[in-house]
Amino acid sequence: xxxxxxxxxxxxxxxxxxxxxxxxxxxxxxxxxxxxxxxxxxxxxxxxxxxxxxxxxxxxxxxxxxxxxxxxxxxxxxxxxxxxxxxxxxxxxxxxxxxxxxxxxxxxxxxxxxxxxxxxxxxxxxxxxxxxxxxxxxxxxxxxxxxxxxxxxxxxxxxxxxxxxxxxxxxxxxxxxxxxxxxxxxxxxxxxxxxxxxxxxxxxxxxx
Numbered sequence: 001x002x003x004x005x006x007x008x009x010x011x012x013x014x015x016x017x018x019x020x021x022x023x024x025x026x027x028x029x030x031x032x033x034x035x036x037x038x039x040x041x042x043x044x045x046x047x048x049x050x051x052x053x054x055x056x057x058x059x060x061x062x063x064x065x066x067x068x069x070x071x072x073x074x075x076x077x078x079x080x081x082x083x084x085x086x087x088x089x090x091x092x093x094x095x096x097x098x099x100x101x102x103x104x105x106x107x108x109x110x111x112x113x114x115x116x117x118x119x120x121x122x123x124x125x126x127x128x129x130x131x132x133x134x135x136x137x138x139x140x141x142x143x144x145x146x147x148x149x150x151x152x153x154x155x156x157x158x159x160x161x162x163x164x165x166x167x168x169x170x171x172x173x174x175x176x177x178x179x180x181x182x183x184x185x186x187x188x189x190x191x192x193x194x195x196x197x198x199x200x201x202x203x204x205x206x207x208x
Contacts, residue, residue: 086161088171
């Protein structure tokens with residue numbers, strides 16, 4: 001009987017120790033992810049999450065007052081957040097404080113922001129066009145004192161968000177195909193050949 005109790009105590013101690021190690025590991029991973037997110041290192045943050053198996057969307061949520069060393073990093077950060085939540089982003093406009101000065105304000109919106117008149121194509125498109133439904137989600141940036149600062153952030157959507165990774169990666173800001181050098185060169189060749197935008201899109205779908 002005493003031997004059974006001893007074995008049970010040993011098992012309990014081992015379980016407690018393992019639990020402590022797991023808790024410490026999870027806490028360490030969370031700190032690593034938070035640190036990478038705070039420094040806007042998207043690649044390192046992804047690597048930390050792959051190791052820990054955690055994906056805390058709230059850690060990626062932009063907020064007013066957040067600063068970035070460059071406009072590109074601000075865009076990548078917001079785009080990564082959009083990918084995790086399930087939508088795509090686009091640039092709404094850029095502004096200058098003076099007529100010939102550098103751009104010091106950038107406005108990013110959800111891909112469904114604004115409204116468009118109904119479009120009736122002459123042919124059946126290979127994929128559905130994103131319908132703009134007046135979504136208010138957006139992020140506004142202002143360049144001041146050498147950094148880009150979020151001055152306005154809205155995270156309210158009036159449409160369904162995607163949860164399927166396959167659908168999310170097809171959204172424009174997450175689909176890297178349109179950024180490939182070969183694709184751009186092919187588009188230039190079609191343009192020189194006299195093809196219009198719609199025909200170029202069809203040709204790219206066929207060749208892709």
